[in-house]
Amino acid sequence: MRSIRESFVVARPAGARIRTRLRPTADDQGVLRAVGDHLGRLASTDLAERCRLGRGPTQRTARKRTLTAQSSSRWAGSITRTSNDQWKRELANLGDRRVGLRRAIRIIDSRLAVTVGSGHGRVRGYASVTERTAKQRRLQHLIAQLDEIEKRLRAADVSICRGGHQLAKQRHNLDKAGISEEQWRGRWRAARWFLTADGDAKYPLGNGMIQVHPDQHWLELRLPAPLEHLANRPGGRYRLANPVSLSYREDEWAAQVTTGAVRYDIFLNTATGRWYLDASWRTKLVQPPSLEELRQERTLGVDLNADHLACWPIDDSGNPIGQPHTIPLELDGLPASTRHGRLRSAVASLMQVATSNCCQSIAIENLDFAPARQTGRETLGRGRRGKRFRNVIAGIPTSRFRGLVAGMAANRGLWVIAVDPGWTSRWGRRYWLAPLNQTTKSSIIVTGHHAAATVIARRGLGLGARRRPGMPGHDRRIVIGEPARPDTHRPGGEGPGPPSGQRAAVEPCKTRVAEWIRSGDQEVQDRSGSPGDIVLID
16 A cells, blocks of 8 residues: 655746737738748758757757858757757657556556456456457557667657647548648648747847837847848848737736846647737746645645536635535537636636635645556456546546646645645545535535545645544534544544555444343332442443
8 A cells, every 4th residue: 555645835837928819911921921931941950950969969059050041040049949849858758658658568467467357456367368368469569669669769769740740640531630631731831830939138128039019019020031031120120010919917028028038939820810929938936835834724625527626625724614616627529729718717716716715725636647548448447437437537637737727826826735646535435525415505515526625635734534533423523513623633644545445444433332230120210229229231
């Protein structure tokens, strides 16, 4: 049985990113397309050169010098920096793939070592000989994949597709994607454009290639050397005809423009035909408070599920206050942009619940479903039931949820506490579901997810999952409508194992009522007889 890992305070994001829509004219779009296509070809050439170098010296200075002659020094710096980042990310992806293959191979090996239809401890054999044979073939396939990944990692042979593998595969399934070849080529060219300018505080307005004025609301673009004939401003620059403004966090952006560096990204959404501008910059690092300080204030426990968020405010003593909250998440079968918008709206409602209940922190589970996704076919069940369960896990937006909660909590002045997710749902149903149903109104539905949110919040506060370990159920004050006392005398009282394990607490029971046997006739019982006439048997 593994032990519960310590909780920790999530660091706030090191940067900020905002977006606004551009409304370029036909001439402006022609210039942007020409610049993006030219710089995109340079980026593809530089990325191929970076992949060829492998783990050796990056030779960024020489690569940058080669690109400068065809663009400019600042454009070349942005291209080479992006190529280096892409190479590092892809190499890390190969390492993650190797870890996943090793996990799957280990699971299959352990189950193949057990006889068909039997189980040894927590490892059970496959249900039939047919399934066992299929898994043996799959094992050979996974071993071959692992050998290939190992060779590529030793040689640092990475494969990067500018524009994305998913869009590249659509070329062979245009009918299924519902687009024509011309539409696909338009999306492919737009995805391979390069319109990213890294910020530099030495330049006016925090950027030398793309500049946006916060007061006059214009955007100027420094054209590469071969395209300077398209300039409409002195110095080989091109200014868009329509005004550009960033309304969200405008004050922060304007302050950063005048004192620091700002990076800009221009891109086209080919599905809608809209142009967008992203501005990003580094924010001031804030030292997070200690867990001891946050545990003196209220917190909001949140249980993330595939279709909703269950949360409940908890005071510093570990007692639920107010009412439980359920925030729906309807994300299944929707486009990526719509899912992101709905998830953002749900997290915004979560922040509103936390601030309205005077919470200083939000306790969430430190979820990472990578092992479950990598070994899901081997450990999460067979048939339709197992596939449905794997789809539920794949549908939980853990990564985006963590990022949105950390960013939006920082904007609200809140902190995020990440806790170990082990057995929160099971302990919540066992120790909190029935008492919470008794202490809330009958019109309020308390689910097991709300009970799990209570356990998550208590774990963030450093309290145990059990309300009062070792005490009879009817003697707990929460049963008679009073809040439970915090488990301060036994921190971590939930133990290292699950409730059904050997180390879980035994269900308490009351002492048997004593049996009274009185001697004499019936009349003695109605009178005050002598003490010797009464015999007590325990």
